[in-house]
Amino acid sequence: MPELPEVETVCRGLATVLEDRVLQRLDLRRKDLRFPFPIGLAALVEGRRITSVRRRAKYILIHLDDGGVLIGHLGMSGRMLIGPAEGMVLETHDHVVFHTDHGMAVRFNDARRFGFLDYARAEDLQRHKLLAELGPEPLGNAFSGPVLAEKLAGKLSPIKAALLDQKIVAGLGNIYVSEALFFARLLPTRLAGTLSGAQAEKLVTAIKDVLTRAIAAGGSSLRDYVQTSGELGYFQHQWAVYGKEGEPCPGCTCKTGIQRIVQSNRSTFFCAKRQR
């Protein structure tokens, strides 16, 4: 999926067409994605004005003027595509279409259907099952070295797995965890509870830095991901280690170069010399 930088990019794109517009029609072209759509969802939101589009972790929050909130998630392969409703051509896997009162349409396309669309009342959002347990936003002030160190204390899982745990920090995914660990010079296999305070501090800095740079680049475009505009993000050209098995390490002159291992069934990329 789209990890935090990609979702942030999508939210910014959605905000430009949806904010302050009336959601005239919500076209649900099937009954479910990962989960069934809430019963009567379209009738619940049609005619409401959209007040804001926000991101929390990898969730898209579309706030309505009656206190309702549409909660979207892109899963692994979800995309939001914006264009004029007139002459719009629906493509395979366009499962939901948002129509605004100024003739624009947003197509929620998701080949693998790991994404979803849910609904909550704004006052219940913090208690929503999907949002209640989330850890701090990595780019927020609440995410610091001491905070991360405290969350990792005593953990016996590899730091790679801990950073993918959205309860520890919210929004990192498989790509940016490999990248952040490389810049923090920490082996992905290091047990989370063994980091020193200084290492936790350095890791927080690396996480904030890589996410900030990725957002500035409009995210990373892989096969399934494009910005709402249909343009490609270009951060994938700035990856240091992700997807670079066998290539030279960008940080040292070791012979081995970048290695790939599998942790929790997912690929991890790192340099065994530079990361300890």
Next chain:
DNA sequence: CGGCAAACCTGCGAGC
């Protein structure tokens, strides 16, 4: 409770 594999679903590239 903690940690890990498997499951959800489709598409694509590599290799034969």
Next chain:
DNA sequence: TGCTCGCAGGTTTGCC
């Protein structure tokens, strides 16, 4: 050309 296999950005579930 066409098949099979492995792999893909996430998250939940269930097993040990």
